[in-house]
Amino acid sequence: MEENWAKLSPDEKREARFKRWLSPPGVEFASKEAEKGYKERVTRFIKAFQLKKPDRVPCILPASNYAAYYAGMDLQTVMYDYDKLAEAWLKFFRDFKDDLDTYIPPALVPPGRALEIVDYKLYKWPGHGISGNTTSYQCVESEYMQADEYDALIKDPSNFWLRIYLPRIFGVFKAFPQLPPWTSFEEIAIQNLVPFGLPDVQAGFKALLEAGTESLKWIMKVGEVAGLAAAEGIPGIMSGLAKAPFDTIGDTLRGTQGVMLDMFQRPDKLHEAMERIAPLTIEAAMNAANAGAVPVVFMPLHKGADGFMSDKQYETFYWPTFKKVMMALIEEGIMVILFAEGRYNTRFGYIKELPKGATAWWFDQTDMARAKKELGDMCCIMGNVPTSLMMTGTPQEVKQYCRKLIEVCGKGGGYVLTGGANIDKGPAENMRAMMAAAKEYGTYK
C-alpha cells in the first residue's frame, strides 16, 4: 500500500486498488497479447463498477462446479482427486478461453479428504451424507449454538469457537471443551498443559495437522490453475468472502429457527452478538483483499431477502451490522459484490444509503428493470439469467433472454451480464450463447 494510505479518501483508495488489479504484482504474463487482454478485461469490469461505459458489457459465465461435469467427471471425484480437479478446470479454461472475461479457479471446491479427517459435520457433500451424484455440497442447518450461549460468544468469540462451537462441527474436536482458554497461560504453566496430554485431545490436534497437510496439497493444485489463468490474461473477480452478521448467526450458529426466535425472545443478545461479530468479519475480509490483487470482496446474502423478514425487521436486525461491514470495506477502497439470493425488490431503499459506485449488486430473481431504474445511478447491477433457462433452455432462448437483459440493464453502463445463480451442469452451448449475447448486443458505441 502507498505511504500516505491513511490520508487517502475511500474513492482514492479504490482507485489505487484498481490500479494494482490492472498491474498485478507477481504475475508474469505468457505473452504481450495475454497482458493486453488482461488489462482490457479488468478495465471492462472496473468501468462497469464505476457506472461508466466499458467497451462492452462484461460477462461472468455462471459456472460453479460446472467444469467437473463439463470434463465428464463429477464433484465427488474432483473433491478427492486434486490432479483431476486441475485437469477439469484447465479443460474448461482452454475450451472457453475466448468466452471468458473472468475465470473462477477451483478454490471453491473443498478438499474432501481434509473434511473427512476432521469429521466435518457442518456440511454434506456427494458421497458423504448425500448421494454421490449430487452436484453440490450443502450446509446442514442445526442449532450449533444454544440460546443460552450468547454470553459466551459475546465475552470471548475465539474461546467460544475453540471450546464450544468447533467441537460440535469438527467430530475430532469432541474433547476440546476440556482445553483451557488460551488466556489462562500466564506465569509459569503448571496445570494448564495437562489437558493437552489427554489422548482424545491429542487425536484432535493430530487430525488437524493431517487435514492441514492435505489442504496444502490441494491449494498447490488450485494455485497452479489460478496462476496459469492469470498468466494467460484472464483475471479473477473476487479475493475474499464475507457475510452479513445476521447470516453468520442465522446460517451456522443458531440456525434459521433459532435466530428468528431470538428476534422475539432475546433481541438484545442477538444485537450484541452481531456487533461482536462485525469487526471479525471486517478483519477477515480486509486481510483477504489485501493479500491478493483483486480488490473485490464477495458477500452472499441469505436471510434478509424479500419474504424472510419485514422491512421493519430488516432495518432493526439485518441492516445495521450488514451496513457496518460494507462501509468498513468501502472506507478501505474495497469493492463489495453483494449476491442477493432470492428476491430483493423491497430493499432498494437501503441499498441507496450506500456511497455511489462502491458496491455491485448481483441479483438472483429481483426485478432487473426496476433495479436499473432505481439503483442504476448509484451502483452496478449484475445478473440474472435463470438457472432453469441455462440448464433446460436452448441456446437461442438463452441468447434472447440475455439480449433483453442487456437492453434494459446495460443502458449507459453499470451492468454485468451473468446468471441469477451458478449452475453445475447444462449444455455448453448455453454458456457460449451468453457470452455471444454480451459481444453481439453489449458493445457500447
Added chain:
Amino acid sequence: MAEDFVNLLADLKEQEVLALTEKRIKSGEDPMKILDDSRAAMAIVGKRFADGEYFLPELVFSGELLKQISEMVKPHLKQAVETKKLGKVVIGTVAGDIHDIGLNIVEFMLDVNGFDVTNLGVDVPVEKFVETVKKTKAPIVGLSGFLTPAFDAMKETVEALDKAGLRKGIKVMIGGGQMDDEVRKYAKADAYGKDAMAAVTLAKGWIGAK
C-alpha cells in the same frame, strides 16, 4: 376469555397467552376448547402471513408458542384430537437437496388452512414419495427444492409416480429457491408455486375448496 386467548396468541404475546393458558387449565375448562382456540389463532397468523403483515420470524415464533401451549394442555386431554381436514397433501424436499426452510413454511400454511399434511422432510428418495402417496392416498404432492440439482430429482420423482401408476390420480406442485415454471415443464409437474400462499391456493383449487 376465549376471544382474548385467540388474539393474544395471534398477536404473539408470549407471557400473556401462556399465563391465560395456565388459568384456563386450572379453571377446569375442556382442554379441547383451548386447542380449538389455538387453531383459530394460527389461522389468523397464516392470514397475516399471506397478507404480508407477518413474515418468517412471526411464523417461527407462533409455532414455538403453539408447541408450548400444546405441551401444557396435553396432560389434561382425555381423548385423542381429531379434526376434520380438507384433504391430504404429501410434501418433501427432493433427493439430493437438504434444505427445508421453504418446505416448513409450506407445511405450516397448508396445515393452518385445514390440510392434512405429511411432511417427509429433506433428501427424500423417489421411492419414499411413491410409497407415501400409495399409503395415504393423498391427491396432492408438493415437491420442494432449493438448488439446481433438484431439477433432475423433481423430474425423476414425477416419473417414478407415473411409473407406479399414481400420476393420473394426483396433482404435483413444485416450489423453492431456483424453481420456476421452466422447471415445472422440465419435471412435468402440474404447477409451480412462487410461495407458500400459492401452495395453499393451488391445493384448494385442486380439491375444489374455497
